[in-house]
Amino acid sequence: MDVTRKAPIGRPRGFDADVALERAMLVFWEQGYEGASLADLTTAMGITKTSMYAAFGNKENLFRKALERYLEGPAAYTALAMHEPTARAVATAFLAGAVSACTLPGSPSGCMTVQGALAAGEPGHTARDLLVSLRGTGQEHLRDRFARAVDEGDLPAGADPAMLARYVMTVGNGIAVQAAGGATRDQLQRVADAALRNWPPI
Known part of the structure; x- marks a missing residue:
């Protein structure tokens, strides 16, 4: 105009x-x-x-x-989840947020940070590297939060914060891919719930 x-x-x-x-x-x-x-x-x-x-x-x-x-809108759940009082609540909020954001009515399915430049030619390298870095930072934040949970006794002393962070991030990213392929919110929430059954007991 x-x-x-x-x-x-x-x-x-x-x-x-x-x-x-x-x-x-x-x-x-x-x-x-x-x-x-x-x-x-x-x-x-x-x-x-x-x-x-x-x-x-x-x-x-x-x-x-x-x-x-x-990140400030549909994906704001990633930052909000870090403020949950327990490690399990963090993981629950993170995965529930992923399910919701990836299946928003009236919006594209999936996640912009996952599908925005997952595979890219030369013109898209900068965008791909930006998203790789962003996902890595999110995983680091989860790791740090889970390490704090170990220190506070909210996770068992033998828990591996880095592995748990990668686990949660991997499930979240998989939810995004499944959503882009047509999986429904209910189907994906059931996946998130199943993933949390493997959460280490205190």
């Missing part, structure tokens, strides 16, 4: 940047970094390429901003 009135230099007008970013996030979520063409993005955002570059920079920067929005 063309600018209809003069705006301050460096501050593009004529469209709602927040709405445009939300739409870009959905495109990246559904199609992945490389699958989302500039035409796909600008059409969904309702702006021209010129406006997109002026407001968000290049495609890589737009992806980063869309990813931030995803």
Whole structure:
């Protein structure tokens, strides 16, 4: 949409940047970094390429901003789960959040951080590496939280925090892949519940 009135230099007008970013996030979520063409993005955002570059920079920067929005919105459960009072509650909240986020009505199935650039050619290497790093950081946070649980006696002394973190992350990532393949929320919640039956007793 063309600018209809003069705006301050460096501050593009004529469209709602927040709405445009939300739409870009959905495109990246559904199609992945490389699958989302500039035409796909600008059409969904309702702006021209010129406006997109002026407001968000290049495609890589737009992806980063869309990813931030995803983490603060649909994927906010990952940070919230860390505040649960017990290690089991952390794992329960994390997996329930994954199930919910991956099966949101009106949103793409699966997880943007898993499918956004799982396999990428040269143009998508930066996005792939960004998501690998992001998933790794999430796993580290789980490990640290479970290590604290061991120290506090909430997990048995012989528990392996790193293994438990990888276990929870692996199940969460698998939920995302299954959701993208058409698994229902109920089916995936049953998987999450089954995974938690293996949680180490205190």
